[in-house]
Amino acid sequence: MGKGLIVSETVNEPHGEGAVDGEKRDFIFIATGAVAALGAASVAWPLVAQMGKAADTLAAGSIEIDLSAVEEGGQLKTLWRGKPVFVRHRTAEEIAQAENTDIANCPDPQTDAERLIPGPSGQVNPKYLVMIGVCTHFGCVPVGEAGDFDGWYCPCHGSHYDTSGRIRKGPAPKNMEIPPYEYLSDTVIKVG
Amino acid sequence: MAGHPSTYEPQYAATRWLDQRLPVIRMGADFMTFPSPRNLNYWWTFGGILSLCLVSQIITGIILAMHYVPHVDMAFDSVQRIRRDVPFGWLLQPMHAVGASMFFLAVYVHMFRGLYYGSYKAPRELLWILGCVIYLVMMATAFLGYTLPWGQMSFWGATVITGFFGAVPVVGESLQQWLLGGYSVDNATLNRFFALHYLLPFVIAGVVGLHIWALHHVGQNNPIGVTPKTKTDTLAFHPFYTVKDAFALCIFLLIFAYFIFYQPDALGHSDNYIPADPLKTPAHIVPEWYFLPFYAILRAVPDKLAGILLMFAAIVVLFVLPWLDTSKVRSMRFRPVARPFFFVFIFFCFILGWCGAGNPDDVAVPIGKGLTFKVLSQISTAYYFAYFLIILPILGMTEKAKERPVSITKSVLGDHAAAPAE
Ligand code: HEM
Ligand code: FES
Numbered sequence: 001m002g003k004g005l006i007v008s009e010t011v012n013e014p015h016g017e018g019a020v021d022g023e024k025r026d027f028i029f030i031a032t033g034a035v036a037a038l039g040a041a042s043v044a045w046p047l048v049a050q051m052g053k054a055a056d057t058l059a060a061g062s063i064e065i066d067l068s069a070v071e072e073g074g075q076l077k078t079l080w081r082g083k084p085v086f087v088r089h090r091t092a093e094e095i096a097q098a099e100n101t102d103i104a105n106c107p108d109p110q111t112d113a114e115r116l117i118p119g120p121s122g123q124v125n126p127k128y129l130v131m132i133g134v135c136t137h138f139g140c141v142p143v144g145e146a147g148d149f150d151g152w153y154c155p156c157h158g159s160h161y162d163t164s165g166r167i168r169k170g171p172a173p174k175n176m177e178i179p180p181y182e183y184l185s186d187t188v189i190k191v192g
Numbered sequence: 193m194a195g196h197p198s199t200y201e202p203q204y205a206a207t208r209w210l211d212q213r214l215p216v217i218r219m220g221a222d223f224m225t226f227p228s229p230r231n232l233n234y235w236w237t238f239g240g241i242l243s244l245c246l247v248s249q250i251i252t253g254i255i256l257a258m259h260y261v262p263h264v265d266m267a268f269d270s271v272q273r274i275r276r277d278v279p280f281g282w283l284l285q286p287m288h289a290v291g292a293s294m295f296f297l298a299v300y301v302h303m304f305r306g307l308y309y310g311s312y313k314a315p316r317e318l319l320w321i322l323g324c325v326i327y328l329v330m331m332a333t334a335f336l337g338y339t340l341p342w343g344q345m346s347f348w349g350a351t352v353i354t355g356f357f358g359a360v361p362v363v364g365e366s367l368q369q370w371l372l373g374g375y376s377v378d379n380a381t382l383n384r385f386f387a388l389h390y391l392l393p394f395v396i397a398g399v400v401g402l403h404i405w406a407l408h409h410v411g412q413n414n415p416i417g418v419t420p421k422t423k424t425d426t427l428a429f430h431p432f433y434t435v436k437d438a439f440a441l442c443i444f445l446l447i448f449a450y451f452i453f454y455q456p457d458a459l460g461h462s463d464n465y466i467p468a469d470p471l472k473t474p475a476h477i478v479p480e481w482y483f484l485p486f487y488a489i490l491r492a493v494p495d496k497l498a499g500i501l502l503m504f505a506a507i508v509v510l511f512v513l514p515w516l517d518t519s520k521v522r523s524m525r526f527r528p529v530a531r532p533f534f535f536v537f538i539f540f541c542f543i544l545g546w547c548g549a550g551n552p553d554d555v556a557v558p559i560g561k562g563l564t565f566k567v568l569s570q571i572s573t574a575y576y577f578a579y580f581l582i583i584l585p586i587l588g589m590t591e592k593a594k595e596r597p598v599s600i601t602k603s604v605l606g607d608h609a610a611a612p613a614e
Binding site for chain 2: 051052054057077079081082083084134138139140141142143154155156157158170171172173
């Protein structure tokens, strides 16, 4: 005990005479702390980042869809990145409804043409609406040909989408998302 | 209470040897002789019941994990295999699934007890807050566990709840995908949910340790909320409360056993017997019953972010309750004005649960043009918050409390208290 005390006193004694240089000690203290914090952070980062998307998930790439397989008034559902993609072959009436909507009243204003991607001819084909069939509220899959706007209805908390997949009523904040896709030919698209 | 004198005397050389090095036996013995208020009623038996629930969940859970396969293609079938083929799986799987419900039943009684008898007031603020932490981690654990059987409700419940994080401004989507480990709920999600579901119960066990430590430091509250002052105000934990707890536990286990043996699926949703299908959402998603009130609060407001914030606020408000209730009187027995407000509060909690199960646009009460579940949940949500944020703070200042007994002994024995007790 006594010995330990003496040892610790000698260690605390400054070398040579004179008082402890407080400023120097503060500097060493802060510098050591900073290095330790940096070290801890660089170890913590991999622990956190491992939870992100893995390379194979990121690489899960693209799918091709043959639009001609979808009949008028029909809808194809397929999975892309674990999410449903809707391909809706709209009827003339549905197209008219989508185009003639006064978007000023929509929570997320977008014209129907803005929600379509031009084909090889440079023209959009309003017959085929391609979108991610995920409700922008909490991610349920809306049911087709339902709701107050004859488009989609989300059963989870009651969001109504129109025939362009735009949100019109209910808790969802945004229109259903349009995935990145391109026309490979007049009837085949590549999503992703 | 705080450092009640230890009366343990080691009897043998071996126990003396141990006592000088690691006094664990002494700790257990002191636990048994811990002075508890002599007037505790049956609402005080739920702490013991909860401890058993936790142990039961951990034991059955580890056993399930020996047979369960956390993979999207096999999880559903592996749970069915546990129920059909694994020896006693028919018993152990429902023990775990029903056990989660019983756990929540007990925790809700335990919490309402605390609310009624003012057990959150000084000096028990931290004890209460630790309890709120346990409740929060329990909710996370149950949510993660419910995902594991990979039925339709598992999948869509996980989708909706992780969607909450997507509502965070700016970083929401990245945060959500980081939690999921992909673009949507998938195998990566199931794997990590399993790992975390395994972990969190042990975190709960740790916090329970702190909770009990705090309890033994400040002492138990009691039905009249008057602090024990003399020796006659308390009784040793054993045998008085070990017996009382054991009796209550038996009744609780009887109810538990009824569900396990006769109604193992009554508390779950039948849609969870349909394997998860990412292309099809069930017509009517509902969470497990113990989350329904919060689900109703979430849906009470039409705005996504506001709904989530309100739902989290409903729990946060419990954490700050010790500073919201300004009354010095603990027990509602002596608060003639607050007491009826408390019962209305409980009533609205049940109404919220009912609303959470209903379809927002359906008519709940056919009065006038018809009161929809949505409107009803708005009213109930308003009361829920008003109770904590307006009623309790104001009543604490204006209410005139009834006269309280001078001591626990006096309240139990009345005028006989003068006679020497024991
Ligand atoms: C706080 C304690 C716990 C709670 C509240 C809890 C809750 C749940 C719930 C609600 C389920 C879904 C059951 C169903 O609907 O079929 C579940 C499943 C499961 N839990 Fe737990 N659990 C707890 C502790 C544990 C522990 C410690 C383990 C150990 C690894 C575990 C392993 C499992 C497994 C493997 C499943 C999937 C099998 C099944 O669905 O029955 N649990 N848990
Ligand atoms: S997830 Fe579609 S309305 Fe909530």
